[in-house]
Amino acid sequence: MKLNERVDAVRETGLQHRFGRKAPDLGPARTPEAPVEVPVATIIPEPIAVVKVDPLVELKERAAQELFVRIGSRLNDASLSEEQLHTYARAELSSIVAAEQVPLSSDERTRLIAEIGADVLGYGPLEVLLNDETVTEIMVNGPEQIFVERHGQLTLSDSSFASEAQLRRVIERIVAKVGRRIDESSPLVDARLADGSRVNAIIPPLAVDGSLLTIRKFAREPLTVYDLIRFGTLSVGMAEVLEGCVAAKLNIIVSGGTGTGKTTLLNVLSAFIPANERIITIEDAVELQLQQDHVIRLESRPANIEGKGEITIRDLVRNSLRMRPDRIVIGECRGGESLDMLQAMNTGHEGSISTVHSNSPRDAVARLETLVLMAGxxxxxxxxxxxxxxxxxxxxxxxxxxxxxxxxxxVTEVQGMEGDIVTLQDVFVFDFTAGVDEDGHVLGHAVPAGVRPRFADKFREMGIALSPGVFQADLTTRGRR
Structure with missing residues (x-):
């Protein structure tokens, strides 16, 4: 047997032993003299992705560091107003950029100074988004990814942070302005911006892929009931009834899921409170924008670095009862303060308003039961x-x-108890039967349920007039019911 034949026999026997069956035909054994053919495609390198790099990144970083050095001691100077600090910083930035001797046009120089000023004194790449009135929410998922909400839809923004360090500086600047702190010992915080926008931040080690920042923006001008009617949030008849409920000092719970607009609606309902009443608002982070003159705003406080000094919503609710309130407005019930709120409503503090997380009026009752049990x-x-x-x-x-x-x-009335069940009666309901249009927009609207609520008698006793037929359902709605 020739050498090549013996090699092929050994090779086939080994493969049979390894796979437990006859080896597949691998073709004739290749001798050392046989040239190895390599497909041309395997030796052509794959194209390298081109990453866009801002040519001014290094200049921005150097200028920002130099600005920190020059004005570091003035950043926390209480004697300087925000406007004075910004004016001083812009002057220093102009000299820093001029000293770099980089050929820049006037537009490039202006943009560079504005961007560096935003990084050091403002909110960096978030400045543009915060000034964009169409953006209602900003979600920063690490330094490289920023999502925004416009008209209820999420989209990926072109903006991004240069580094994790820049994002952390912005977060620390936000929380420091409201007397909060964020570090490894306290890695999550709720805060607010100067315009009242709600901020939630969470940093490593809790945030695995980088610091996270969520900003829920508020309108620069508080929305009114007319704005909500124009947006289709509620109907004219519904607005008339809700205004009467507030004027008649009925206790109201605004129920809804996350991001549904509970705080905005609470703000609108609070605007119906007469100007001659003393209003006390209690919140985790101040968000309500009441326009009355006699408003006392209370805000809870987290524990300090030693775990002491915490003031909870429940503490503030109890204390507010000693402050002679005509109305108590609680931003959100999420714990044991629900029991104190119910007791206040039952002991003469009528006309109180609060919000709760739930998906339906019936769920709101069950949710309140659970929250009361959390009081211990x-x-x-x-x-x-x-x-x-x-x-x-x-x-x-x-x-x-x-x-x-x-x-x-x-809009649902709580009518009392039947046995062990809290009875509810809808006054207005949303009609979903109209479906959606070709663009996916919901065509339905709120309609009266056709039932006259019991609180209408209180309206009559207090002289609160309503439009005739405000509670009457049309024939189409009656037929569907």
């Missing part, structure tokens, strides 16, 4: 339900529909 009081469920049924008069359910719009889907 071993109360029987029936006692809690009796408290809820006697304290709450109206539940307003607001929802965010699939087309991104916010609509009030229910």
């Amino acid at each position: 009081m071993d109360l029987p469920l029936r006692a809690i339900r009796e408290q809820i049924s006697s304290a709450i008069d109206v539940i307003v359910q607001i929802s965010r529909l699939k087309d991104g719009t916010r609509r009030i889907t229910h």
